[in-house]
Amino acid sequence: MERIGKLPKLYLAVVFIILYAPIFYLIFYSFNSGGGMTNFESFTWEHYAAVFEDKRLIVIVLNTIIIALLSALVSTAIGVMGALAIYFMRNQGMKNAVLSLNNILMVSPDVIIGASFLILFTMIGVKLGFASVLISHIAFSIPIVVIMVLPKLSEMNPTLIDAALDLGATRKDVMTRVILPFIQPGIFAGFFLALTYSLDDFAVTFFVTGNGFSTLSVEIYSMARTGISLTINALSGIIFVVTVALVLGYYALNRKMKAPLTGVKK
Amino acid sequence: MNLMGRSPMKNNRLRSIYTVPYTVWILLFVLAPIALIVYYSFFDLTGNFTLANYRNFFTSVYLTLTISSFWYAFLITFFSLLIAYPTAYFLTKTKHKQLWLLLIIIPSWINLLLKTYAFIGLMGLYGPLNAFLEVIGIGKQQILFTDFSFVFVSVYIFIPFMILPIFNALDKLNPALIDAARDLGANGWTTFKRVIWPLTLNGVKSGVQVVFIPALSLFMITRLIAGNKVITLGTAIEQQFLVTQNWGMGSTIAVFLILFMFIIMLFTTGKERGATGNGKNRKAS
Numbered sequence: 311m312e313r314i315g316k317l318p319k320l321y322l323a324v325v326f327i328i329l330y331a332p333i334f335y336l337i338f339y340s341f342n343s344g345g346g347m348t349n350f351e352s353f354t355w356e357h358y359a360a361v362f363e364d365k366r367l368i369v370i371v372l373n374t375i376i377i378a379l380l381s382a383l384v385s386t387a388i389g390v391m392g393a394l395a396i397y398f399m400r401n402q403g404m405k406n407a408v409l410s411l412n413n414i415l416m417v418s419p420d421v422i423i424g425a426s427f428l429i430l431f432t433m434i435g436v437k438l439g440f441a442s443v444l445i446s447h448i449a450f451s452i453p454i455v456v457i458m459v460l461p462k463l464s465e466m467n468p469t470l471i472d473a474a475l476d477l478g479a480t481r482k483d484v485m486t487r488v489i490l491p492f493i494q495p496g497i498f499a500g501f502f503l504a505l506t507y508s509l510d511d512f513a514v515t516f517f518v519t520g521n522g523f524s525t526l527s528v529e530i531y532s533m534a535r536t537g538i539s540l541t542i543n544a545l546s547g548i549i550f551v552v553t554v555a556l557v558l559g560y561y562a563l564n565r566k567m568k569a570p571l572t573g574v575k576k
Numbered sequence: 577m578n579l580m581g582r583s584p585m586k587n588n589r590l591r592s593i594y595t596v597p598y599t600v601w602i603l604l605f606v607l608a609p610i611a612l613i614v615y616y617s618f619f620d621l622t623g624n625f626t627l628a629n630y631r632n633f634f635t636s637v638y639l640t641l642t643i644s645s646f647w648y649a650f651l652i653t654f655f656s657l658l659i660a661y662p663t664a665y666f667l668t669k670t671k672h673k674q675l676w677l678l679l680i681i682i683p684s685w686i687n688l689l690l691k692t693y694a695f696i697g698l699m700g701l702y703g704p705l706n707a708f709l710e711v712i713g714i715g716k717q718q719i720l721f722t723d724f725s726f727v728f729v730s731v732y733i734f735i736p737f738m739i740l741p742i743f744n745a746l747d748k749l750n751p752a753l754i755d756a757a758r759d760l761g762a763n764g765w766t767t768f769k770r771v772i773w774p775l776t777l778n779g780v781k782s783g784v785q786v787v788f789i790p791a792l793s794l795f796m797i798t799r800l801i802a803g804n805k806v807i808t809l810g811t812a813i814e815q816q817f818l819v820t821q822n823w824g825m826g827s828t829i830a831v832f833l834i835l836f837m838f839i840i841m842l843f844t845t846g847k848e849r850g851a852t853g854n855g856k857n858r859k860a861s
Contacts, residue, residue, distance in 0.1 A: 314666060318666040321662060321666060322676075325735075326679070328732070329736070332691055332698060333686055333694065335697065335704070346702075392598030392601070411606050412602075412606075414610075417785065417789060417841060419792065419810060419833060421809075421810040421814060425813055425817050426610065426830070427605075428817065429609070430608060433612065449604075450605075512689055512796055513795070513796065531689055531800070534689065534696060534800055535799070535800065538696065545690075546690040546694075549686065550686060553686055553687075554682060557678070561678065
């Protein structure tokens with residue numbers, strides 16, 4: 311393999327700086343005792359204190375986390391079932407059709423998802439608020455779980471199932487002792503992505519949330535529309551640290567979980 | 577003999593247990609919403625059946641809007657590709673490429689709103705960008721609330737999503753092919769044009785797909801960064817649904833957006849979807 315030259319290195323460095331600059335810029339000014347994001351006066355923790363003193367904001371953060379965890383759990387359960395259903399389908403045409411349907415929500419713009427869900431909820435009478443947001447998040451996270459689990463299923467050697475059945479395992483055993491452990495990394499990845507989809511979503515939530523309920527993204531949007539507030543900066547500092555920890559933790563766990571499974575594959 | 581082969585009765589019951597929730601999801605959250613959008617597009621504000629929304633869509637206002645939305649989406653996709661392709665290419669050449677890829681992906685996990693908000697400060701009249709312009713002698717400019725800032729911030733948001741599928745395609749490329757091209761006398765450019773580009777085209781297509789479709793429907797960035805200078809299809813839908821409360825017209829625009837989406841997917845869906853396997857692929861708005 312050829313070595314990487316000076317110019318490519320410089321190019322990569324510039325891309326990295328541009329990608330990270332806005333984030334560090336936000337975090338830098340979160341320590342500014344002045345009011346804005348221009349003149350750095352002196353170092354302070356006051357904006358971080360403000361985040362933790364703001365009861366409303368804390369409630370919104372908790373709402374966001376609860377919605378993310380619940381929606382990730384439910385969508386993972388339904389998504390795994392969906393992946394199994396697709397995997398055991400014998401009709402190839404049917405399989406492809408279902409897969410295309412599965413991918414529709416993955417590619418549809420959020421505005422479409424938000425608007426159509428708004429119509430749906432209004433029609434069937436779901437009150438806009440916690441329930442509508444939770445249901446939407448479950449709905450748009452299901453396809454990614456299916457996508458993450460399906461490759462694991464097709465990686466699985468079908469003779470494993472036959473072997474288990476021949477050795478006297480019941481169908482329930484086959485499911486809980488053979489299939490589920492094998493596809494566990496896929497399930498885990500699906501859960502994690504569902505979690506981040508939910509945490510990151512703005513547009514869909516914006517459409518289906520009523521007046522009384524708000525998630526972090528929607529709240530940041532309305533705060534940002536009124537101008538600069540260093541509380542948002544402090545919040546982004548916290549979010550950055552949590553996100554990086556989550557991503558690194560995920561990759562570490564992923565690596566750890568993949569290792570023992572390689573022995574079974576072939 | 578497989579799982580299907582034995583005791584079909586019990587098997588069917590088990591299968592239906594896990595087929596039902598997923599089928600319900602498809603019916604209720606994939607098919608019904610599209611049907612509802614189409615249905616609503618035929619009604620006016622007072623709830624009467626009408627084709628007026630469609631007639632409206634073909635008036636100059638909405639046609640200009642659609643064309644400008646496409647133009648901006650094209651610009652955003654083009655610049656994302658222009659920056660992302662070399663980045664992905666050089667990344668595959670680095671020593672610890674997976675680590676570097678992870679580092680380049682991390683910003684895409686940070687909440688989209690926060691990144692956009694950062695640009696309100698960065699591009700503000702007294703922000704660092706303007707300070708820089710002043711130092712090099714250009715002087716203060718109104719950067720925020722222009723179409724430049726809109727395209728810039730959107731490209732910034734989308735670059736990681738473009739890098740990922742291209743990186744995967746490049747990573748799968750057999751290096752022996754490049755050596756072969758070189759041995760057969762092709763220079764760097766010919767190797768790229770005739771070997772590397774065609775073999776990574778599927779990655780580029782997935783990248784274009786995950787950028788172009790969301791770029792058509794952005795509305796958060798237009799509102800926060802472009803003021804009201806840029807109106808995309810997404811902004812128009814949001815406006816109709818949440819501000820004017822004209823769900824009929826909003827649905828009509830949405831119908832066209834869905835149509836455009838399917839057309840774009842037809843052109844950009846390769847045989848292999850490399851984009852989904854390696855991290856986050858969330859569209860932005």
